[in-house]
Amino acid sequence: MSPRSPEQFAHLREERRQEILMAALRLFADQGFEATSISQIARETGMSKGLLYNYFESKQQLLEEMVNVVFQKIGLSFQEILTYPGGQGFEGGCTLLAKILTLNCRLIEQDTDFFKLYARIGIQLYEKMALPRRLYEVEDGWNRTIVHMLQDLGQAHERIEAALFHATLDGVNLHYLFHFEKYPLQEAYNRIWHRYTVGQKPDLF
Amino acid sequence: MSPRSPEQFAHLREERRQEILMAALRLFADQGFEATSISQIARETGMSKGLLYNYFESKQQLLEEMVNVVFQKIGLSFQEILTYPGGQGFEGGCTLLAKILTLNCRLIEQDTDFFKLYARIGIQLYEKMALPRRLYEVEDGWNRTIVHMLQDLGQAHERIEAALFHATLDGVNLHYLFHFEKYPLQEAYNRIWHRYTVGQKPDLF
Amino acid sequence: MSPRSPEQFAHLREERRQEILMAALRLFADQGFEATSISQIARETGMSKGLLYNYFESKQQLLEEMVNVVFQKIGLSFQEILTYPGGQGFEGGCTLLAKILTLNCRLIEQDTDFFKLYARIGIQLYEKMALPRRLYEVEDGWNRTIVHMLQDLGQAHERIEAALFHATLDGVNLHYLFHFEKYPLQEAYNRIWHRYTVGQKPDLF
Amino acid sequence: MSPRSPEQFAHLREERRQEILMAALRLFADQGFEATSISQIARETGMSKGLLYNYFESKQQLLEEMVNVVFQKIGLSFQEILTYPGGQGFEGGCTLLAKILTLNCRLIEQDTDFFKLYARIGIQLYEKMALPRRLYEVEDGWNRTIVHMLQDLGQAHERIEAALFHATLDGVNLHYLFHFEKYPLQEAYNRIWHRYTVGQKPDLF
């Protein structure tokens, strides 16, 4: 009887938004943006099609907000890593490497959909969005960090080795996304760990 | 005016099919399957929409045949590699590794579109098609081959190292597709080469 | 806190209705009925969409009531004019003519939106409503009055001249709505005034 | 069996376009742009909705092309009138006046829908289109021409009288569009004719 308070409305709104975002994320990650219809998202969330437009201006906008979330989530998670200053010696390099591997492992196992979407974006999908730039920035951040890390770990040819390290990481992630439980994700990460710590450290997992 | 022989007709037909397939490949690779319209393909090939249906039953079928071509091309190119029997000693391993790297490099530079589409497929795009099985087979073939190669090269932990090698290869390819001319593809391959030949061999490129 | 009396409530209600009507009038006049959304009206009035339906059954009904208001306003304003009995001699004709021109001028300058909507209705817009009849009645009233006036002013061919006078009036109004401040409205009215008073009277404006 | 020649196709296309334009003109003129749906136009022409988009890019575009046609048609018809140089003496003025009235009469009787749409445009509808400018130009042309004509006819106050003349013309047209067969269009034009020729000429109609 008494109308809802603005706070209640805001709360409801935010919940709904998340609900939609999560459903859309799952669908976009699995089928891709163009292959996912608004009807499908509506069905998935149990809402009417029209209601979606109460929360997002358009399908495109929904994608962009979702990508924002993806980038923010990934950016936040890796912030410490992406701002690694370098010059921390072998131990510092090891610490960073451990962080990279464990975090990566945890995130990709927990937020598989996020990574699937991230991978799709990386494969040049959705160029229309102003995204690739941000993607480039993130990728640059990774490169810088990895170069510093490899220097600290005493690796030679650190620029090209960084490219390989980065490629290996992405490749492992991609294969995991593809093979899923059958993929020896942790073993792979352990192997990388051993490779760069020259076997001086115990397993990570 | 001069009536064409049945062979000439068949030949013309086959040429047209290839033309269509190549145009579709380029478009699918760049924009994806759903974002590419039949009209676009028709425009690209200079034919009418109707004529396309003279060569392919449907858009879906066109995709499937194209994927067939992609797999066949990749299968043919890598046939020798994918049937590597193992047991060829260090020199044999080196030879195989060199083949893998040079072939990969040549193909991805020449047939970028093939690889783009392959990558899209790999990211679980078109699951509706009965493809993933063949993809799995190819991937399995790679794994077997790489395991053998690493054994011949005297590497320990060959199973998991094979996964890493494979991931690195795919990761490098992916990054190349993303960064293109700015990516130090040959340097990366050379580095891999050195890593496994323990520096006993000259550069590949 | 102090409970409002029923009269106060009724008063408030009526005020709200007017507020809505005025907002809708402005929007309908500027954009037309179909191009104006309920949401826009709600936004304009600062109320919620739901509340509008507390005051008007439907968008269509809102339009109809508004048209009623327009007709009522115009009817009231021109009542004296539209009931001119005729037979008042030259001076009576002049008095009426002066009234017509000054009133018209004042109204169109003050209530531009009313006239815009009136013009839209005149152009056969909203035929679905049972309006045109009333429009016809008003127009007939004008014709009768003008015929009487022209007779009193000593004009021959008063029937067809009435049509021309009426047309000129509407044409001037229309052009004013189109050109706005750039239109010499008062000059035009003065000219008409001179035309029918044979220059025996001073300017109106 | 033998495919249609490009000329046949072009011919068919042009016919269809005209068919659509005419149907849309009728509907837009009667109901307005926003109140007319693509479905209605399709029904009216007996085509499928989709086919309309083979001929016009969008509903908006259809309107614009139609308005182009309207302007071109009206522009062509009145070209001689709108370029009247002035300085032709009383007889020249009379000739022009006769042309204006007879042409106007013929066009509005034959192409009522054109004029209805023109009227709607004049009432500030469709401001989104880049049209109003062209409308202004046409209106300016009229004003110049009428001023010249009134000078040649020996009228004083030609600037403001031109405004009145123009208003009368538009007003008469509007009333005709509204009352149709019941409106004494030719009588009205005759009256105007007499007014400016000081009764020295016989009736026009």
Next chain:
DNA sequence: GATGAATGAGGCTTCATTCAT
């Protein structure tokens, strides 16, 4: 074989209206 007009299903989006609170 070849063309492009034609169809119709389905996609995205808007909006008048209803409803739970």
Next chain:
DNA sequence: AATGAATGAAGCCTCATTCAT
């Protein structure tokens, strides 16, 4: 009384596919 979330019909538009020629 008041809010704005929710619905569903309808509007615009696209596109794979068919068809007459």
